[in-house]
Amino acid sequence: xxxxxxxxxxxxxxxxxxxxxxxxxxxxxxxxxxxxxxxxxxxxxxxxxxxxxxxxxxxxxxxxxxxxxxxxxxxxxxxxxxxxxxxxxxxxxxxxxxxxxxxxxxxxxxxxxxxxxxxxxxxxxxxxxxxxxxxxxxxxxxxxxxxxxxxxxxxxxxxxxxxxxxxxxxxxxxxxxxxxxxxxxxxxxxxxxxxxxxxxxxxxxxxxxxxxxxxxxxxxxxxxxxxxxxxxxxxxxxxxxxxxxxxxxxxxxxxxxxxxxxxxxxxxxxxxxxxxxxxxxxxxxxxxxxxxxxxxxxxxxxxxxxxxxxxxxxxxxxxxxxxxxxxxxx
Numbered sequence: 297x298x299x300x301x302x303x304x305x306x307x308x309x310x311x312x313x314x315x316x317x318x319x320x321x322x323x324x325x326x327x328x329x330x331x332x333x334x335x336x337x338x339x340x341x342x343x344x345x346x347x348x349x350x351x352x353x354x355x356x357x358x359x360x361x362x363x364x365x366x367x368x369x370x371x372x373x374x375x376x377x378x379x380x381x382x383x384x385x386x387x388x389x390x391x392x393x394x395x396x397x398x399x400x401x402x403x404x405x406x407x408x409x410x411x412x413x414x415x416x417x418x419x420x421x422x423x424x425x426x427x428x429x430x431x432x433x434x435x436x437x438x439x440x441x442x443x444x445x446x447x448x449x450x451x452x453x454x455x456x457x458x459x460x461x462x463x464x465x466x467x468x469x470x471x472x473x474x475x476x477x478x479x480x481x482x483x484x485x486x487x488x489x490x491x492x493x494x495x496x497x498x499x500x501x502x503x504x505x506x507x508x509x510x511x512x513x514x515x516x517x518x519x520x521x522x523x524x525x526x527x528x529x530x531x532x533x534x535x536x537x538x539x540x541x542x543x544x545x546x547x548x549x550x551x552x553x554x555x556x557x558x559x560x561x562x563x564x565x566x567x568x569x570x571x572x573x574x575x576x577x578x579x580x581x582x583x584x585x586x587x588x589x590x591x592x593x594x595x596x597x598x599x600x601x602x603x604x605x606x607x608x609x610x611x612x613x614x615x616x617x618x619x620x621x622x623x624x625x626x
Contacts (some may be wrong), residue, residue, distance in 0.1 A: 303449075304449050312596060390590050450580060
């Protein structure tokens with residue numbers, strides 16, 4: 297059992313890492329969160345369509361977890377001083393989408409960072425982790441500068457960078473799902489809503505559109521993401537915007553060249569079987585990773601907090617069938 301104020305290091309300051317860190321802080325851990333970028337939620341989380349939804353394929357475990365995650369999003373946001381989850385309603389979206397809503401990742405980051413700090417935790421941006429080590433005495437995340445940030449436990453929520461950080465831990469090979477994680481390109485454009493925009497929600501492979509505040513839209517094209525999959529980041533913004541405008545025009549959305557407010561692309565982790573990973577790779581190191589991290593964050597955070605304290609699933613469905621879970625080491 298851990299002692300009072302046991303130290304936990306969380307690597308990754310996206311929505312998933314922040315959710316894990318805040319949940320652990322609420323549970324009594326003294327948390328240090330490390331994010332390599334200058335701002336929280338600025339990579340994959342910032343490039344997400346941020347539509348938390350209950351759509352799932354292939355596993356009732358996964359579907360149940362998504363439904364619980366959306367319930368937790370709604371409840372936690374409603375209790376926060378600055379709400380960050382907006383449930384979808386017919387009057388706002390032009391359609392009724394059951395069990396869904398939009399996560400404002402900037403407000404989410406601010407709220408969860410405040411929770412960590414309120415429990416005497418630490419949030420560090422611009423802290424790039426080069427490697428992770430663990431032994432009987434404890435665990436450490438070693439920064440590029442050589443500084444070792446130590447704790448009793450480490451949780452890696454580092455997205456596509458997770459596998460590289462585990463290179464020094466022999467036990468990492470015992471988690472088969474980690475060896476089959478790819479980086480899938482994804483991105484969004486935030487734009488001014490044209491006067492001709494009728495409102496509502498558009499969902500499709502070539503184009504998805506959702507409202508963004510009072511006079512903005514968020515656009516995503518899965519088809520364009522696939523076309524750009526082999527391109528190196530950063531992408532040519534002018535070229536991508538021109539192609540996205542052409543796609544929008546085919547769907548009756550006429551955008552001017554200066555309507556673009558922000559274009560973000562990043563690589564998201566994608567386990568080969570599509571299911572999230574919550575697993576120990578060492579007695580002191582735990583990994584949490586998911587393609588739908590924005591949707592699943594609060595539920596996966598509860599699973600992580602429970603496993604840190606020796607409980608298997610915190611009353612939730614496991615993220616993958618039990619036969620695919622790596623047992624805790626004894």
